[in-house]
Amino acid sequence: MARSLSFAWFSWKNLWRRKLRTLLTVCGIGMAVGAFVALVGFSRSFEHEWLRMYESSGTDIAVVQKTFLNTSVDEAAGARLMSLSSVAAATPMILNMMDLTPEINALVYGWRADSYEFDGLTLTSGRRFRDGQPEVMLGELLAGNLHKQAGDTLDIQGSRLTIAGVYHGGSALEAGAVIMPLDELQQIASLQGKVTAFHVRLRPVPPGDAPDAYLKNAQAQIEAALPGLRAVPAAQRASNNQIVLLAHAAAWGTSSIALLIGILGIANTMAMSVLERTREIGILRALGWKRWRVMLLIQSEAAALGLVGGVFGIAVGWGSLHLLAWLPRTSSITPPAFSPSLLLQAMGVAVVAGLAAGAIPAWRGAHLLPVEALRHD
Template sequence: MDAREVFRMSWRSIRGHKLRSSLTTLGVIIGVAAVIALATLGASVQASIIGDVGGEEAQQIYVWAAPEGQQGAPGAGAQPVFSERDIDRIEEIEGVESVIPRGSVPTSGLRYGNDTVARSDVVAITPAYFDGAEFESGGAFSNGENEVVLNTAAATQFDQNVTVGDSISILRANGTGVNATVVGVLNGSASRGPFEGFASQPRVYTPTDPFYETSVEIDGENRRVYPLLTVVATGPDAVEPARDEMLRYLEDDSDAASLMPTDYGFSARTNEELLQQVQDLLNTLTGFVTGIAVISLVVGSIGIANIMLVSVTERTKEIGIMKAVGAQRRDVIQLFLVEAVMLGLLGALLGTPVGVGAAYIVAGYIDVSLTFPLEWFAIAIAVGVLVGVVAGLYPAWSAARTDPIDALRYE
């Protein structure tokens, strides 16, 4: 049978039962749309969290002390063990450009004018932390000054937006307050590293001096100690040698080694290693959720198989006439198989834009930029066609086995 005739007859059958065909195709549309939407959202969230690793970020090593074998976010369970002497010694290691200590200052809230918002802590950091940062206005603070840097979310959480030059009060957990001048507002509210997590939220940064006060007595004098360090290497090739040398120092001759509990160990992870863990987790979650969406496609395939079996019953006499005038089994199989494939392909083509639209709406709601995984688009359409093939095989085979004499007698 001519291929064009097969397509014409299959399309005529589909158009002749518009409502039934539409409901059958709807199952495939929903399945493909779910796969496309979830795969697109997964890729978008992953791109938003991870971004491109390069430049200075590829040269950073994140260091903390935590219980041996502990799993969790970078810095989880970290104890303040790194002294300023340790920081100076690490900066002397070949291949190390700078060391940025990080601590937390307990607070009860922030006050701007007559407006007070609750806040459990602010981040104590050094000015080098803001190297390469984009500021909406102002810039980094100076160590030793009562100055702060806010991100956009922190600057806009009061009744009136905070701007550079304004004064805010940092209310310490012990009940005292410190006035500080806002010298910079960062452009955006995204995380600036794994130690901050990956969620966009209000963040307030202060200089370690004079705000950070966590200290211990070492060799008869009080020294500040920090729970987290960011070590910046001079280049990507210097990361591994610098990390190895730093760990040798920390484990053998550091204040941190003497302060660290016996069941603790040092973790020194590069940005790429940490982001790879997050990427693996997101890939697993995306694959799992997308796999659930594939169930909708299975349901769609059952719908196509069901409607094709009904179609075989309805067209028994037509099949008998076709065989009586010389149609072969392969012609009958081809006719019903093409009809099933057309339903699957139609559902895939309609489900793709529906899935993109759904992903666009959700991405706008959670405030992430869309990233389109084009391979999933091709997979979804291919699966739609495959659904049609698989769902149409048995009905087509059943139609081909129809006895022409019995078919002509069928009423």
């Protein structure tokens, strides 16, 4: 049977002639894509869990100061909120992150014992804490990592607290968190009279009203009643708060640097390859290959490096995400998230990186004069 030569096979043979160099380049771009998958996946998972937390508790709007990290909303604003016609419930909360042990840190929420946010949680053991008592509740993931159960004690910032109960949460941010009385957390964190935000449940949308318009009206009503504060819809809050934005920025920033290094690796490989194959490119041109076809050959090799590197990188990223989910220090923050869109993005990034890296070598190779390329040693 006659062996047919396809363009793709030709391209693959060119790559495989330098196996070690090709493998090292694939490893380089693979590590870069792996960093992208792990970091961006981690930050997206964080955003996703944040949204799930709001959804499971039924929060429609978060009322915050413009700078989220500065937890200085006056707790007294709650009474004004409750007086508004569109507000069914408004509960103050504090969010903080604390080191519980040298290895484990976790989100710590301060809630009131009567907060509607308990609606999204299910007690698996013990009971709900009481306001004004040195008590906490642990998410089951965190309780497992700390090897604690209801009735045990937990030290936070030098205060010994009793674990009143363990709960199953609707979101990983809650499953890996500590919830304690708002007044106790205010005392520990020296935030007396201040809260991070108010979570608001709106009254049901009146018949005939559009939900979006109703939400906007409620926002406007809250912001008019509480000058200086912002009323942010829950979905927007999940994707657009400073912590999530910071996580996204860090993820993109770090993976961009890794990708740049990966691109340089491919560019170096392709430049070397074109230099070594100058005469062969001359042969192709002598045999009538047009410039664009030579460029296509070189670019297809660069894209193949990106593609294979991308597949390898996804495997690396998948492994890294699961490692993060397994490590006690990070498992309490977020579970591994591996969405199809992230996979497509990772493959797209890898192939585009390959094409970008191969562009200059491909242009150089294609524009060699056949007769000069044939003379090349």
